[in-house]
Amino acid sequence: MSPERHARHFRWDDMPMEEVKEGLGRRVVTGERMMLAHWYMARGTVVPLHAHDNEQIAHVLDGALRLWLGEDGDEGDEVTVRSGEVLYIPSGLPHKALALEDTLVTDVFCPPRQDWLDDSDSYLR
Secondary structure, three states: OOOOOOOOOOOOHOOOEEEEEEEEEEEEEEEOOEEEEEEEEEOEEEEEEEEEOOEEEEEEEEEEEEEEEEOOOOOOEEEEEOOOOOOEEOOOEEEEEEEEEOEEEEEEOOOOHHHHHHHHHHHOO
């Protein structure tokens, strides 16, 4: 017998925001095989170099992010993603981000980020 299936409806403004660190907040919706997150980043906020097994699609809704892609951190390939633009980050690719202005990003992860679910994402804090 398959598990019970049901739809869930969310409204971002009604969801509690987790303050990950000063200048970095997130709201998360998790399904069985994917995760959707809203990031609220103050200008100058840095997400340190990290990598994960999850595929990631980042859609900048407002603002701009500079990302460094690859093992070398600041020496890797650099890309700026602005409002209305999308970046795909494959599984295992190291990356680092800097908010160039106050920025709202939607991230999709597949599978869900287990490190977020079990609070083992210390690299962010």
